[in-house]
Amino acid sequence: MVSIKDVAKKAGVSISTVSYALNGSDKVTDKTTAKIMAIANELNYVPNAAARSLKRQQTRNVGIFLTDFGGNFYGDLLQGVKEDLKQKGYALVVCSGTQSHRMLPERMIDGAIILDETFSNEELLKHADRGHKLVVLDRELNHPNINQVLLDNKAGAALAMEYLLEQGHDKIYAVSGPPGSYDSMRRLHAVRTIVERNKHLEYSEIAGDFDKPGGEAAAKQIAEEYARPVAVFCLNDEMAIGLYNYITTNTSLVIGEHIHLVGFDNIELTRYVQPRLATIDYSMRKWGALASEQLLKMLSGEPVDHERIYVSLVKGASVNPL
Template sequence: MVSIKDIAKQAGVSISTVSYALNGSDKVTRDTAARILRIADELNYVPHAAARLLKKRQSHLIGIFLTDFSGNFYGDLLQGVKEYLSGKGYDLLVCSGAQSRRLIPERMIDGAIVLDETFSDKELLQYAEQGYKAVVLDRELIHPNLNQVLLDNKAGATLAMEYLLESGHDKIYAITGPKGSYDANQRLHAVRQAARRAPFAEVIELPGNFTREAGEEAAKRIAEQYDRPAAVFCLNDEMAIGAYRYFRSHAQLTLGEQIHLIGFDNIELAQFAQPRLATIDYSMRKWGSLASEQLLRMLAGEPVEPERIYVSLIRGESVKRLPIAP
């Protein structure tokens, strides 16, 4: 690999002169700088990224850390992040896994957006103590170098439960999410609160992990023990799609009549289900954009406040209303 030492030798100048020329310094004449740049180009010189970052202390790269890339969830979120950052002269790195977190202390990125349940609070707080800035989308942490942009999970789950209860259901299945997921735990907490307010309703929790396979498995169990019309609240749309697929393909149960299904996230695939899948909607693109805006404001030393993303209910179509339980 060509170094500035090689350029200096061929140009007949000092290493410091080459460094000044490559960095656009006015400490060298235009003619000398032009000659050095021409030689660098002829030698196919590529600047060492890590060394450049250590000197400038800025990469114009933002890292977003995700648990994984499965399902249809992340597309609009990442698009919202990318669009905002691109408009401000920043590029985006999408990261997953413990090794990728080295980008933070190595200063290969200027800041981080975190939606990764495997990224521990302790590690995030340690980085924050060292001066690194991040916006978290999946937890609540108090530190001057951390801010949070969260979904209003409790409001969304409450809307879903009230919708099912007002439709007359006295038997509701809740398909839970991963135990370590902040979003899943917040939604489940709201489900339990709604259940306590409606003692006439039987609320049954079945395990899930936010995958379609988990939705199918839960639907199979529900079909096997079916004794009367029931509602199924899947704590995300991926599981709702899995449950929908099982009920349509395997179970002798009619969606919208014997089974009333609702999800959370309003992913694109859920919008094509017939009958229309009820779900909790919010703008993933806005979520990503707002997180990016908050992070760049933090990097600029501007004050920020925690934010929540508004959610709303999308009702399902062709749902037969049941008599309201006494």
């Protein structure tokens, strides 16, 4: 492999002069820069990015850590992060799995956005203690090097439940997400608070997994127990779509007549199901962009406050008055 020493030797200049030329420094004349660039191209010289990053103490890379890439959830979130980073001259590295965690201590990235339950709180706090800048989207941690950009899960779940109650529903199922999900736990906590205030409700919880099979499994249970119209709050839209699929394919029950359904996330697919799914809306792209903006502020030493992404209710014909 051709090194910077080889370029310097053939050009008859010092290594530092080659470095200045390759980085566009005005410390080298245009004539010398042109000569060095020509020789570098002739030798097929490729700069060692790892060495350059070590010298500069930055990579201009930001990592986003995700539990997985499945479903329709992550596209707009990643696009929001990517667009903001690109404007600021940073590249996005998308990571998943415990093996990717080493990118932080090995400083292969300058900072990280976390939406990944495979990170424990203790692990993230250790990284923060070592000076790593982090933005978390899926937990509450207090540390000077950690910023929170969280969904208003409590308000979203309350909007969904109140919408069902306003339509006169008194038998309600909640289909939860995976046990380790922060968003699922916060939404479920809000649901239970409302149930406690409405003693007349007939309420049941079904364990889901934030995916279509989880919604289908919940639909099977609901159909088997069906005796009268019921309301269902799926804690994300992926499960709501799975519930739709099972009910319409395997039963004579009708969404919006026998099963009254609300989801959460307002993913694009919900706009095409009939009847239109009632759901909780927020901007995933804004969520990603704000997380990126907060992280870059931290990397530049600017002060930041914790942020919250607000939500709204999208009404749909999947819910009707009793």
